[in-house]
Amino acid sequence: MTASTIGMSAFEIATLVRSKQVSAAEVTHEHLALVKARDGDLNSFLQISEEAALASAKAVDEMIAKGEDPGALAGVPIALKDNLVTRGISTTCASQILKAWKPPYDATVILKARAAGAVALGKTNLDEFAMGSSTENSSFGPTRNPYDLGRVPGGSSGGSAAAVAAKFAPIALGSDTGGSIRQPAALCGIVGVKPTYGLVSRYGLIAFASSLDQIGPFARNVKDAALLLQVIAGHDRMDSTSLGGPVPDLLSDIENGVEGLRIGVIEELIDGVSPMVGTALDSAANSLSAQGAQVEHLSVPAVKYGLSAYYLIAPAEASSNLARYDGVRYGLRVEGQDMNETYVASRTKGFGPEVKRRIMLGTFALSSGYYDAYYGRAQRVRTMIIDSFRKAYESFDVLLSPTSPTTAFELGAKAADPLSMYLSDVCTIPTNLAGHPAISVPYGEGENEMPIGVQILAPALGEANMFKVARALERGAPLIAKKLFWE
Amino acid sequence: MVEDSLSSNAEFLSGWEMVVGLEVHCELKTRTKLFCGCMNAFGQEPNTSICPVCLGLPGSLPVINEHAVELAIRIGLALNCRVDESIFHRKNYFYPDMPKDYQISQYEKAINENGYLELPLSKKRVRIERAHIEEDTGKTTHVGGDGGRIHGAVHSLVDYNRAGIPLVEIVSAPDLRSAEEAREYVSELRSILVASGASDGKMEEGSLRVDANVSVRRSGSREFGTRCEIKNLNSLRSLGRAIAYEAERQVELIESGQVVVQQTRHWNEDQGVTTAMRSKEEAYDYRYFPEPDLVPLCPSKEWVSEIGSRIGLLPADRRKRLTSLFEGVESGSTFDQIVTVVGLGLDELVVGAVEGGADPRLALARAANEVAANMVNQANLSVEAFGELIKMESAGQLSATQAKTVLGKMLESGYRPQEVAASLGFEALDTAVLEALIDQVISTSPKEWERFSSGEDQLTGFFVGQVMKLSKGRADGKVVTAALHSRRA
Amino acid sequence: MPESISRKEVKHVASLAKLALSDEEELMYTDQLAAILDHARDIMALDTAKFAPTAHPLELNNVFRSDVEKASLDRDEVLSQAPASQDGRFVVPRILGEAP
Numbered sequence A: 001m002t003a004s005t006i007g008m009s010a011f012e013i014a015t016l017v018r019s020k021q022v023s024a025a026e027v028t029h030e031h032l033a034l035v036k037a038r039d040g041d042l043n044s045f046l047q048i049s050e051e052a053a054l055a056s057a058k059a060v061d062e063m064i065a066k067g068e069d070p071g072a073l074a075g076v077p078i079a080l081k082d083n084l085v086t087r088g089i090s091t092t093c094a095s096q097i098l099k100a101w102k103p104p105y106d107a108t109v110i111l112k113a114r115a116a117g118a119v120a121l122g123k124t125n126l127d128e129f130a131m132g133s134s135t136e137n138s139s140f141g142p143t144r145n146p147y148d149l150g151r152v153p154g155g156s157s158g159g160s161a162a163a164v165a166a167k168f169a170p171i172a173l174g175s176d177t178g179g180s181i182r183q184p185a186a187l188c189g190i191v192g193v194k195p196t197y198g199l200v201s202r203y204g205l206i207a208f209a210s211s212l213d214q215i216g217p218f219a220r221n222v223k224d225a226a227l228l229l230q231v232i233a234g235h236d237r238m239d240s241t242s243l244g245g246p247v248p249d250l251l252s253d254i255e256n257g258v259e260g261l262r263i264g265v266i267e268e269l270i271d272g273v274s275p276m277v278g279t280a281l282d283s284a285a286n287s288l289s290a291q292g293a294q295v296e297h298l299s300v301p302a303v304k305y306g307l308s309a310y311y312l313i314a315p316a317e318a319s320s321n322l323a324r325y326d327g328v329r330y331g332l333r334v335e336g337q338d339m340n341e342t343y344v345a346s347r348t349k350g351f352g353p354e355v356k357r358r359i360m361l362g363t364f365a366l367s368s369g370y371y372d373a374y375y376g377r378a379q380r381v382r383t384m385i386i387d388s389f390r391k392a393y394e395s396f397d398v399l400l401s402p403t404s405p406t407t408a409f410e411l412g413a414k415a416a417d418p419l420s421m422y423l424s425d426v427c428t429i430p431t432n433l434a435g436h437p438a439i440s441v442p443y444g445e446g447e448n449e450m451p452i453g454v455q456i457l458a459p460a461l462g463e464a465n466m467f468k469v470a471r472a473l474e475r476g477a478p479l480i481a482k483k484l485f486w487e
Numbered sequence B: 001m002v003e004d005s006l007s008s009n010a011e012f013l014s015g016w017e018m019v020v021g022l023e024v025h026c027e028l029k030t031r032t033k034l035f036c037g038c039m040n041a042f043g044q045e046p047n048t049s050i051c052p053v054c055l056g057l058p059g060s061l062p063v064i065n066e067h068a069v070e071l072a073i074r075i076g077l078a079l080n081c082r083v084d085e086s087i088f089h090r091k092n093y094f095y096p097d098m099p100k101d102y103q104i105s106q107y108e109k110a111i112n113e114n115g116y117l118e119l120p121l122s123k124k125r126v127r128i129e130r131a132h133i134e135e136d137t138g139k140t141t142h143v144g145g146d147g148g149r150i151h152g153a154v155h156s157l158v159d160y161n162r163a164g165i166p167l168v169e170i171v172s173a174p175d176l177r178s179a180e181e182a183r184e185y186v187s188e189l190r191s192i193l194v195a196s197g198a199s200d201g202k203m204e205e206g207s208l209r210v211d212a213n214v215s216v217r218r219s220g221s222r223e224f225g226t227r228c229e230i231k232n233l234n235s236l237r238s239l240g241r242a243i244a245y246e247a248e249r250q251v252e253l254i255e256s257g258q259v260v261v262q263q264t265r266h267w268n269e270d271q272g273v274t275t276a277m278r279s280k281e282e283a284y285d286y287r288y289f290p291e292p293d294l295v296p297l298c299p300s301k302e303w304v305s306e307i308g309s310r311i312g313l314l315p316a317d318r319r320k321r322l323t324s325l326f327e328g329v330e331s332g333s334t335f336d337q338i339v340t341v342v343g344l345g346l347d348e349l350v351v352g353a354v355e356g357g358a359d360p361r362l363a364l365a366r367a368a369n370e371v372a373a374n375m376v377n378q379a380n381l382s383v384e385a386f387g388e389l390i391k392m393e394s395a396g397q398l399s400a401t402q403a404k405t406v407l408g409k410m411l412e413s414g415y416r417p418q419e420v421a422a423s424l425g426f427e428a429l430d431t432a433v434l435e436a437l438i439d440q441v442i443s444t445s446p447k448e449w450e451r452f453s454s455g456e457d458q459l460t461g462f463f464v465g466q467v468m469k470l471s472k473g474r475a476d477g478k479v480v481t482a483a484l485h486s487r488r489a
Numbered sequence C: 001m002p003e004s005i006s007r008k009e010v011k012h013v014a015s016l017a018k019l020a021l022s023d024e025e026e027l028m029y030t031d032q033l034a035a036i037l038d039h040a041r042d043i044m045a046l047d048t049a050k051f052a053p054t055a056h057p058l059e060l061n062n063v064f065r066s067d068v069e070k071a072s073l074d075r076d077e078v079l080s081q082a083p084a085s086q087d088g089r090f091v092v093p094r095i096l097g098e099a100p
């Protein structure tokens, strides 16, 4: 083996593996060894699937030996958020209620990543059922931020974000319902993408809020994120909400620059952000402007109602999606005197406090007498937000905002006040409500030398432009000087 | 479909009127389930027709079966409904036979709305409020305690083969006014479902299940009384009895100064009573909301009319076609036979036989009785073979008794009537043999023959019987009668 | 301002959702849910009448599958994940009350 592949990009690893300069098995061993040595402190993985990983790597190497091309992610280690269903490999959603569940099928994205030659190392930690913004709501202990073990990595895909930031894998998959990819990407100093709703199949993604959930990539650079999205995107007949039509080409134009693009900075999403996050956003806007984009501030008035609409819609859908965890067919059962007692005992023991809180909030929003006032109204506000974005995109190609109002906060800082935690998602939520894509790109350091993320928003299926701007932003971004916990 | 009479009930209810609306759940005749590719079949080994989708496994998603939508539209068109854009909702409640603990159903905008069904006898139009698509639940079996009932069971076993089978729920307005009408409605609805090819209509296998909303009011009153819903009536007989019982119960309550409490009741077939179902203490709140995993159904006008063109003849037209073979039958036993034959989808058999030259009345009778009694083997019977049999019987080659026997064997074996008749030794009596037998009978009963010859028709039966006896059942009664009468002349 | 959610409503909602709450939890969730719902008052003041409800961010319709059989799961694999099974079926404790 020439040099260590730890810290290499997915593109670099795939190139080395395809040209036989390094074997997929060597890459896998090296990454697994790092995870095993260092993840004790980070808790980014809930489970390492060593056997399956080595088998995948072997399959890739055998294909290469036979002169076949294993695909764009040949031998590239990937980490999977543990709400993605993996056949025969336990899939927990970081919940006691699914602690022992071994699914009998694979999520579509898993099949696609495997078909492209990726090697899954294991399942990463998350807030239970993806409900949270810090990964503290995992029933298997919190994940920590690889730049400061006393701080959160963000959430809910905190495990995937921390694993990629810590160089345990060059890429990972997460899911984003209200910011669960972009916010942890920002807090961990990496790239995270929430694709257009319907671009990536949700089949095999354990549902939190079905009309908002979308699977997306994490990577340490923009091109890797585009590459992984290119692999997992595309129509799936198993998902009625999967878009038809060809997958947009995300890579061809990515280096073409932002000359002439119209970029709007959303005023409503700057209010209340930390001083250094605000400064970073200004600097990002200046950088894009210096590269030839037309950057202006604009108002997208309805986005300020996103949080309220989201915290009625998402819990409502969740309350129904999580009804199936009832102790009958799979998962935890706590036996009671009869069926009803068993439902109550199983669910009361199996779900953590945040999940219960959202189930109750959502049940309330849908309940008789309250539907119109809460859920119905939130759906109308959703239309209002979509309308507001539509107007904005009449004048702009993409929009810009911070990803998170602050840098990574300390563990436990917001645990006692759910509402303050919810406010971490204020910048990311409107995109989910609209079904649009958005990306978080690291942009230097802020308070406590922790990473800052800048968010680029685009209209539905505007990923190609979005990546182009993200790549330009990345080119001009200040680096993160802070060392990883193990460096 | 001969049913027991309910006239006693009608007397009891004098001064009262019952008001009945029905909700009929009909399983669609698709190959696969509503949202997944698992087989839609009855009687499989438990839990062998299940997948992540119909088992509600985490991460699974539903995709609508296009054929199920087509069959639902056929039902809507056959029931004169407006077929339009619709969406699916989730109906949330916990129950172990529901894998996701919500049922995907249609709530606000049903695919079929505002239709009607015309009752065949009274021509009364019963309004159909809606006929919407939804998924079936699994099946629970109760173990221990009182003979498989839910009460007193020690535990229950769940089989999800039925979970996710496509259903159309057909909701009538409260337009029915008697148990007979309710049965006529269901019977006609079943005929329509079978004729349109949407369902096999088998109540005994649960592919047609009826819930009845029953209330009573004083004759002449326009207000509705408090209603009770009787769940899961799985035969026409149960339906009629349960409604009659429930209406009587309500009248008795009111007449004794009590009030009817709105509740769901269970029909106990053995004891012939309805009983209140014990339900959980909390009120149900289904928290319906639009199913986010599915997109709207927007059937184009072209698609709907194309589906309409594929439906074929519906029962009313089928009855008309059969009726036209006879003279003036809008009621009576022939009409009853026509209703039966159409209801069972046997009308093509009769029409085909008649077109091939068979006698209409005989063909109708054999179809309504012998063929109807053996529906299981109906597929073995071709129109041609049936027609030939009827012609053999009309021509006196087979006696009525022989014809019935031959038809029975034909249904079991699929053989032609000639083959079956030959194998049973049912050679037709040739005229010379018959005449010889008649000579023999006349010679042994000269006095009776004298009386018969001088016009005592009541002796016809005696002579026919004697000839039949001598022929060991091979003679045809009608042919013998004709021969006797021509001798007398 | 009136309470946006009462303790009684929290109790009711928990029972609909099949969750048991201790007294302390009831109080805690009442406070927390009330705070979240109070935050949502910003949208209560909006005139939303001219906006139709969005259930779904996509403008898709008529997504169908054809009526073609697919392999079912292996029963043993499925039942191996069940808390209890017997004779090829899932076992559940006694059920009080019929399906609603």
Ligand SMILES: [Mg+2]
Residues within 6 Å of the ligand: B105, B134, B169
């Ligand atoms: Mg129903």
Ligand SMILES: [Zn+2]
Residues within 6 Å of the ligand: B033, B036, B037, B038, B049, B050, B051, B052, B053, B054, B055, B164
């Ligand atoms: Zn299935």
